[in-house]
Amino acid sequence: xxxxxxxxxxxxxxxxxxxxxxxxxxxxxxxxxxxxxxxxxxxxxxxxxxxxxxxxxxxxxxxxxxxxxxxxxxxxxxxxxxxxxxxxxxxxxxxxxxxxxxxxxxxxxxxxxxxxxxxxxxxxxxxxxxxxxxxxxxxxxxxxxxxxxxxxxxxxxxxxxxxxxxxxxxxxxxxxxxxxxxxxxxxxxxxxxxxxxxxxxxxxxxxxxxxxxxxxxxxxxxxxxxxxxxxxxxxxxxxxxxxxxxxxxxxxxxxxxxxxxx
Numbered sequence: 345x346x347x348x349x350x351x352x353x354x355x356x357x358x359x360x361x362x363x364x365x366x367x368x369x370x371x372x373x374x375x376x377x378x379x380x381x382x383x384x385x386x387x388x389x390x391x392x393x394x395x396x397x398x399x400x401x402x403x404x405x406x407x408x409x410x411x412x413x414x415x416x417x418x419x420x421x422x423x424x425x426x427x428x429x430x431x432x433x434x435x436x437x438x439x440x441x442x443x444x445x446x447x448x449x450x451x452x453x454x455x456x457x458x459x460x461x462x463x464x465x466x467x468x469x470x471x472x473x474x475x476x477x478x479x480x481x482x483x484x485x486x487x488x489x490x491x492x493x494x495x496x497x498x499x500x501x502x503x504x505x506x507x508x509x510x511x512x513x514x515x516x517x518x519x520x521x522x523x524x525x526x527x528x529x530x531x532x533x534x535x536x537x538x539x540x541x542x543x544x545x546x547x548x549x550x551x552x553x554x555x556x557x558x559x560x561x562x563x564x565x566x567x568x569x570x571x572x573x574x575x576x577x578x579x580x581x582x583x584x585x586x587x588x589x590x591x592x593x594x595x596x597x598x599x600x601x602x603x604x605x606x
Contacts (some may be wrong), residue, residue, distance in 0.1 A: 345570070347563045349554040350522060352515050354572065356452040364460050366573045370549045371453040372407050373569050375446075377562070378521060379404065382446030399427035403454055411584055418458055425454045425512050449520045451594045458514050469598035510586055521562065529553045565591050 347354055358369055381402055403424040410416045426453050478525065530549060544552075553559055576583050 347567045349559050349563055356511050359514050363575055367514045369411050369579055369587055370569055371456055371514050373449050374517050374521055375404055375453055376588055377591050399448050403428050404450050407453055407457055410583055411579055421454055421458050433575050445520045449517045452517045456517045519521045525559050529556045569606040
């Protein structure tokens, strides 16, 4: 299996074969590769006078601790999520989209963690189940199909249980990475007199992005991480350390940017 840029059906099949905690681990590794972009944003706003504690790094560190077995309750994760959602938006500008996405995908991963906490799972599942039951029952009653009108309560519950909801949140993390690659590679193309062309189609641009070394490297890394996760039923401390650090690129992000980047 080799992941391809923008082909999320392949990714979804791979994620469905993993346990929920393995999906969190995959998302956390993605966050680490995008985090240096956020580090650049953080450096810039500190130069402008912002001196608060960084909520994104704190949250990502606690996600790894959670994966390693530390008991972190739902209230703590909700606090981390609130902190991350209130990060210094006042300093945002159009020049820092990569940094902003570095923060957003950590928020997505915190939500994945919340889904693994028993009390939170029960609350979320009850809300989802009630919504599904009411809506599917509405469709049943409103349908002109006589066969659908005679679906039993037990059959409706079976329909609910057949819906696997968790891979989509992990895919949301990867979509942020894909969008980051697209925007930055297009930016580099526009800056290059040799490569820039106003007449390029969207399909041609997608092909350029898919074949760019940054994208090829990221797809290869995601493929490797998924393979190793499939082969590792237990998230040991040694494996998590490998997953967290194996894509370290001299402090650079998946775009080869770092806090020292000028």
